[in-house]
Structure formats: C-alpha cells, structure tokens
Amino acid sequence: MIQNIELKWLYDVLTLEKHRNFTLAADLRHVSQSSLSRRIQTLEKSLGFHIFDRQTSPLQLTEEGKLFILNVRNLLSDFEYNIEKIKGTSDLRSKIKIASAHSLSGHLFPKILKNLKNYTDKTFYVEAIDVNQTVDYLKNGTCDFIMSFYDPSLMNSNFLCHQLFSAKLYLVTGTDTSGFPKFSLEDESFPFMSYTDESYMGKQVNQFLQTQQTHHFDTNFVSSMSTLLKDMIKHGYGVGWLPNYSIQEELKHQTLSILPLKNAVLPVEIYLYRHNTRLNIELENFWNFIKLIDWDIE
Numbered sequence: 001m002i003q004n005i006e007l008k009w010l011y012d013v014l015t016l017e018k019h020r021n022f023t024l025a026a027d028l029r030h031v032s033q034s035s036l037s038r039r040i041q042t043l044e045k046s047l048g049f050h051i052f053d054r055q056t057s058p059l060q061l062t063e064e065g066k067l068f069i070l071n072v073r074n075l076l077s078d079f080e081y082n083i084e085k086i087k088g089t090s091d092l093r094s095k096i097k098i099a100s101a102h103s104l105s106g107h108l109f110p111k112i113l114k115n116l117k118n119y120t121d122k123t124f125y126v127e128a129i130d131v132n133q134t135v136d137y138l139k140n141g142t143c144d145f146i147m148s149f150y151d152p153s154l155m156n157s158n159f160l161c162h163q164l165f166s167a168k169l170y171l172v173t174g175t176d177t178s179g180f181p182k183f184s185l186e187d188e189s190f191p192f193m194s195y196t197d198e199s200y201m202g203k204q205v206n207q208f209l210q211t212q213q214t215h216h217f218d219t220n221f222v223s224s225m226s227t228l229l230k231d232m233i234k235h236g237y238g239v240g241w242l243p244n245y246s247i248q249e250e251l252k253h254q255t256l257s258i259l260p261l262k263n264a265v266l267p268v269e270i271y272l273y274r275h276n277t278r279l280n281i282e283l284e285n286f287w288n289f290i291k292l293i294d295w296d297i298e
Contacts, residue, residue: 009043010072012036013051017069017141020059061140070141070275078280094282097125099137100147103201103226104270107245108147108164115293122282130224131200138273144283149200150269162272162287165295169204169241169266171259174234179254182236185215185261191238192217196224204266205241215261230256243268 008029016025016036026036044050051065061069081094100108105128116122127143134146135154147164154161173183183190194217195202202224209217221237223229229240230247234255241264242256250256272290279287 003046005043005046006039009039010076012039013043013069013072014076016040016052016059017061017065022059066139066141067275067277071277073141074144074278074280074283081280081282093121093123094280095123095125096145096283096286097143098145098147099127099129099134099143101131101134101149101200102128102224103243103246104147106227111293111295112290116289122286132198138275141275144274144279145287146273148271148273150271151200151273154271154273158276160274160276160287162291164270164272164290164293165245167268167270168244169201169268170244170247171239171261171264172233172242172247172256173239173259174236175254175257179257181257181259183239183259185259187215189216189218192219192221193229193232193238193240194219194222195226195229195241196222199224200268201226201241201243204268208264208266212261212264241266 012025012029015028016022019025019028022033022036026033029036031039040051047068049064049068050062051068053060053062053065077095105126109124109126125143127137129137131148131151134148135151137143138146138154138159173181175181195205197203197206217239221229221232226242226246230242230250232238233240233242234250239259247256251258272287274287278284
C-alpha cells in the first residue's frame with residue numbers, strides 16, 4: 001500500500017518535469033535544491049519506481065515516469081477544479097491541453113468550438129507544432145490529446161485513438177490574375193515546394209515521387225509547415241502537395257489549381273490520440289464529444 005505521499009511532492013514532480021532542471025525547479029518551488037531532490041527521492045521510494053532518469057542530460061522521464069506524470073496532472077487538475085467548484089468560484093473553467101499538427105490546427109479548432117455548446121466553460125491550451133513533436137508530447141504526458149496523422153507507434157494498447165476523417169493531398173499550382181495555372185503538365189520540370197523528409201506529409205509525397213517518372217521535381221524550398229508552402233505556391237514560386245481541407249477556399253476562388261498528374265492524389269488519415277488511462281471527467285467528456293462530430297471533408 002502506498003502511504004504518506006504529500007501533495008506538495010506531486011507539484012514538485014510537475015515543476016521538475018516541466019523545466020528538467022533541479023536548480024530552476026527548486027527556485028520555483030521555494031526550496032533548496034537538496035530539499036527538492038530528497039522530496040523526489042522519497043516519493044519515488046514510496047511509489048516503488050524511478051520517475052526521472054538522473055543519468056541523462058537534460059533530465060528525462062523513465063517509462064514509468066511518463067505514465068505517472070500523466071496521471072498526476074489529471075489528478076491535480078481534477079482536484080483543483082473540484083475544490084474551486086465546492087468554494088463556489090465564479091467563471092470556473094476546466095483546462096484542456098492539446099498538441100496539434102500545424103496544418104490541422106487552423107481547420108479543426110474553429111469547427112470544434114462551433115459544435116461545442118459550452119466551450120466558454122473551458123480553456124483550451126493548444127500548441128500547433130511539428131507532427132513528430134505532437135507524438136513526443138503525448139508519450140511524455142505533456143498534453144491531454146494530440147490531433148495528428150496516422151502514426152503506427154501510437155497504435156497499441158498504451159493509447160486510444162479515434163479517426164476524425166480521411167483527407168487527400170493534391171498537387172497544386174498557383175494561378176495568374178485570370179485564374180489560369182502558372183504551371184501545367186506540359187512542363188517537364190517543376191520548381192518544387194517540398195515538405196521536410198521526416199514530416200508525415202514529406203514521407204507520403206516522397207513515396208509517390210520514387211515511382212514518378214514523367215516529370216522532374218526540382219526542390220528549391222523546404223518546410224514542415226503546409227501553410228507556408230501554400231503561401232509560396234500561391235505566389236507562384238512552384239508546385240507542391242497540399243491537403244484538401246486547407247485549400248477549399250483557394251480552389252473556389254481559383255487562386256490555386258490542381259495539377260491532374262496521374263496517381264498524384266495521396267490519402268492521409270487524421271486522428272485524435274490520448275493515453276489509455278482514465279482522464280478527469282471534463283477530458284473524458286471532451287473525448288466523447290469529439291467522436292460525435294461530423295467533419296464533412298470534401
């Protein structure tokens with residue numbers, strides 16, 4: 001049986017996890033570095049496992065520590081929320097932390113808030129970051145959910161996932177003032193606005209390019225951000241693949257045009273991921289709400 005765990009030790013752990021530095025964490029917790037270290041060690045002894053790997057620099061969580069941090073964050077968030085509720089605090093808001101791939105955040109969250117009737121009762125902390133970072137955030141317990149693309153490393157019993165929708169990547173070009181494409185399939189070579197090789201979109205596109213023989217794609221601009229690539233393509237600097245959910249208005253107003261290269265429409269799948277562990281009631285409600293949304297992607 002776990003005994004004598006003090007609440008302040010849990011806040012110590014969260015502070016140290018956030019900053020990964022004993023000196024800084026001790027200052028923020030208003031204790032000496034040696035006191036903070038002893039408190040963490042006492043907590044670990046009571047738990048029966050190490051939370052931090054002290055042999056690494058910067059400080060890293062152990063695998064047990066990652067799950068522990070997630071549960072501690074949920075526990076304290078739920079505890080604080082219910083205490084404020086008991087006190088009758090006005091303007092009480094639950095907190096939801098989400099990491100999202102850059103290209104998804106601007107499309108998904110307006111629709112989420114549009115469908116969420118009581119969104120003013122919540123505060124959303126949203127980080128729009130690289131796809132690989134979102135996965136790391138989830139695995140390290142830094143956020144409650146991530147909105148990202150299909151990732152095989154998350155398809156196991158440690159995580160839960162819900163497919164939000166399927167989308168497509170289209171090869172597009174900017175247009176001139178008359179709405180005519182600046183590049184066409186009559187061109188044997190294209191200046192190419194490319195995703196980074198390690199990005200999800202980049203891997204999808206590179207897989208296609210390995211089998212593409214009819215045209216040459218001359219890479220002269222690389223970014224992991226599809227919004228930046230879209231701006232470059234719209235301004236006529238080259239062609240590139242963009243997700244259909246991000247170019248609907250541009251296609252409607254003919255500021256972008258699809259190049260009908262054979263087999264160049266690439267499928268992508270978008271998911272909501274979380275840890276397979278109990279979340280607080282507000283987070284569980286959000287999870288269930290998201291699963292009811294009809295995203296209606298064309």
